[in-house]
Amino acid sequence: MTQAGPSFPGAGALRETGRMFALGLDTTRAVFKRPFQVREFIQQCWFIASVTILPTALVAIPFGAVIALQLGSLTRQLGAQSFTGAASVLAVIQQASPIVTALLIAGAGGSAICADLGSRKIRDEIDAMEVLGVSPIQRLVVPRVLAAMLVALLLNGMVSVVGVLGGYFFNVILQDGTPGAYLASFSALAQLPDLWISELKAVIFGFIAGIVAAYRGLNPKGGPKGVGDAVNQAVVITFLLLFFVNFVLTTLYLQLVPAKGM
Numbered sequence: 224m225t226q227a228g229p230s231f232p233g234a235g236a237l238r239e240t241g242r243m244f245a246l247g248l249d250t251t252r253a254v255f256k257r258p259f260q261v262r263e264f265i266q267q268c269w270f271i272a273s274v275t276i277l278p279t280a281l282v283a284i285p286f287g288a289v290i291a292l293q294l295g296s297l298t299r300q301l302g303a304q305s306f307t308g309a310a311s312v313l314a315v316i317q318q319a320s321p322i323v324t325a326l327l328i329a330g331a332g333g334s335a336i337c338a339d340l341g342s343r344k345i346r347d348e349i350d351a352m353e354v355l356g357v358s359p360i361q362r363l364v365v366p367r368v369l370a371a372m373l374v375a376l377l378l379n380g381m382v383s384v385v386g387v388l389g390g391y392f393f394n395v396i397l398q399d400g401t402p403g404a405y406l407a408s409f410s411a412l413a414q415l416p417d418l419w420i421s422e423l424k425a426v427i428f429g430f431i432a433g434i435v436a437a438y439r440g441l442n443p444k445g446g447p448k449g450v451g452d453a454v455n456q457a458v459v460i461t462f463l464l465l466f467f468v469n470f471v472l473t474t475l476y477l478q479l480v481p482a483k484g485m
Contacts, residue, residue, distance in 0.1 A: 243438045246360070250368055250434060253361040260366045267370035271332035272377075279327045279378050283385040286319045287311070291390030292397065309412035311394065315386040316413075316421045317476075322469060323386075324379045325428030328371055329461040333436035336367050337457040340440025341450035349441065359441070368433035375429030379422055420476045427472070428465055435461045 291311045298310065340363060343349055349359050395402050439457040443449040 242442075243434065246364070246438050246441075247430075247434045249360050250364050250437070253358065253365050254369065256361055260362060263362070263366040264370055267336075267367050268373055270335070271328065271370050271374045274331045274335065275327045275374065275378060276381070278331060279324060279382055280385055282323050282327065283320070283382040284389040286323055286382075287315050287386030287389030288393040290314045290319060290386075291394040295394050311390040312387055312413050313417060315390060316383050316417050317473070318469070320379050320382040320386055321421050321424035321428055322465065323382050324375050324425050325432060325465045326462065328375050328378070328429055329432040329436070329458055329465070332371055332374065333432040333461055334454045334458055336371070336433065336436040337440040337454045338450060340364075340367075340437060341443040341453050344441055344443055345446055345450060364433075364437045364441075367437060368430060371433035371436075372426050372429035375425045375432070376422060379425035383418075383421065416476075416480050420472065420480075424469065424472055427468060431464050431468065432461050435464065 294310045294314065340349075343363070349363075352359050352362065391402075391406075436457045439453040439460070440450075443453045445452070
């Protein structure tokens with residue numbers, strides 16, 4: 224007589240985490256397989272970009288403004304107004320820009336990916352593809368994940384520019400900052416690796432958003448209502464993972480890349 228293996232709280236969450244990690248590995252391997260779905264990739268890039276460009280730009284402006292105003296007030300109290308520009312740029316490029324990009328990719332693009340794959344799953348389209356010998360991962364998941372990564376990379380550059388310009392405007396106009404000092408301080412603290420880590424974060428965050436959305440979309444529970452629940456879960460899970468991964472990447476960057484002037 225066999226006995227069931229011991230269960231413990233959190234076993235289901237561990238299984239889900241393992242399956243999602245396995246989907247990420249399968250997707251990575253499938254990227255290098257042929258044929259590559261070029262048309263699907265281009266369509267997904269256009270769709271994700273179309274639903275995220277305007278909201279991302281609108282969110283980037285107040286982000287840059289808040290950072291510039293807060294840092295401007297702090298540097299004025301410390302008597303270091305000349306470093307306001309450099310501090311604002313570092314905060315926008317290293318932290319705010321990839322986070323804003325990832326949140327919009329997950330909230331707009333990721334939810335659409337999850338809903339699309341979930342509706343295909345409950346209509347048995349995914350099972351039909353597997354019966355016909357077509358890999359759903361290579362046919363559907365890979366183009367969507369790569370599209371999320373590419374759009375996140377491009378949007379991150381746009382958010383960086385918009386955030387820096389917004390910070391410059393609000394610092395100079397509202398806090399009577401000096402335009403020359405704001406611009407000249409860029410080279411005092413900022414360096415090229417700051418932009419590299421920002422773009423790397425954006426790519427990784429786009430991958431995470433695409434994988435989480437695809438996994439929840441391929442595993443809905445409870446029919447149409449389960450698809451809606453899966454979309455909500457995908458967004459929440461992505462947000463939690465983004466902040467954790469951002470903490471890890473930032474810690475590694477600050478440990479491995481010396482600050483300028485040190």
